[in-house]
Amino acid sequence: MNKQDKIDLKIIFALTNAYENLYEKGEITDDQLDCVLSLIDKHQDYSPADFEKKLKDIFAD
């Protein structure tokens, strides 16, 4: 695993942990967590701008 992949993975874990915390606190819904996890899983398919847009779509309100 190269350095970039390691960093990627750390970001994935950090994001996943963060959104899980929000879910545990009741600040995001079950569906929102599901969608955001799916987005994180497929993060390589999106450019940073697209990723941000999709993230905003999930939390539109």
Added chain:
Amino acid sequence: MAILEKDYRQQEFQLLGILLQYPAKIDEVADLLEVKHFLNPHAQLIYEMLLNQYQRENQISRTKLFLQLKKDGVIKKPEETIEHLTSGFNTPEELKPTIDIIKKNFQQELLVKAAHKIEQLATETDLDISEYQARAQELVFEATSESTDLEKHIYEMEEALMDSFEAYLDRKHNKVDVGLRSGFISLDNLIGGFKKSHLNVIAASTSMGKTAFAINIAKNILMRNVPIAMISLEMEAREIIDRMIIQDAMVNGWKYTQGETNDDEDKRISKALDDLHELPLMISDERGLNVAQIRARLRKFKAQMGGLGLAIIDYLQMIKLPDNHVQNTSRAIGEIVLQLRNLASELELPIILISQISRSFTSRQDKRPVLSDLRDSGNIEEIADGVIFLYRHAQTSAAAREKTEEEGTEKETEIIIAKQRTGQTGSIKLLFEEDYISFVDPENISLEENMPQ
């Protein structure tokens, strides 16, 4: 053993790594690997989680796996584990060889466990040698019965068509035996012979001639030098051979057993002994055998004779049920029938299983047996590949006997093919010669009459 365990971990974690890096590959893997195939407990746990995700959502997710591992707590540092799994340079091309190794490891492990159990079994002093052998064979069978190549059961259309077409051409050119001919032309014309790997049930109520019919078929087939094994759970081996002698010599059965045959008949008996003595037949006449013991014997016979063309088991209701059957006898019998069907596949031969049917149908207007009469016997009608009923109207009541004697039809026996997975259903008529305890096919007689002398 330690080296082997390390190998398990390496291959199993490599596979999980491929899955996490190429999640779409779960479609292939889920069809080929079950949780039990993983020997390392951590790899097993992770694969089970992924498989559950796949079953629920049709896809797998690395992030969800991470959260689940955290929640589960069995694996202490999920981050490190996932990092470790995805750290190797894995390619999708490595998937198939890795699956093969995992399955091979699993099968080796099964054999090792079976060996340990057999070793333990040898210390049990309350088993006689045949029970010991049967249990040991059972353990080895269980350890080796898992298919090594699941893909052999999956065909693309073109492949399946080619298979079918080749088999069709072979049949057209008589290259393959389309089924083991019973020797009764009418029956063979209808069912096309007994097919390999098929379980055929011959069922009738008492006194219809089930055993006589099976012995008749056996004798017809033996005459063509096809090896046969008979598991007789009621009749002694000598009685079976006596029946064959009576049929072959065409002497009155009662006179034969009473020693009252005349010189002419004695000559025919002597010739029958000559005809029969080299035929490839093995008989087990021990009563109270269970399925495992039957399996062990048939395997042994097959090995001893260098192959078997047919096995006959007489009869289902005499097979010893497992000790815990009390709650549901019908289910236990169904389990036995299923095991015998699997045995036919394993040994690659047709098995004829004789079964009694109760007289519950006697209240019916038409007393011919039907498939539902077998329902009390563990759903034989669903499991067996073929079901043949014997029905002799003359045997149903004293009045029926008188009436058929008046009509001259008392010998008539209907052979009802009620189920046939690969042939036709329907019925034929044979004649039962009580004197010789044998069946005669009018079709055979007409053929013999037309043979050039």
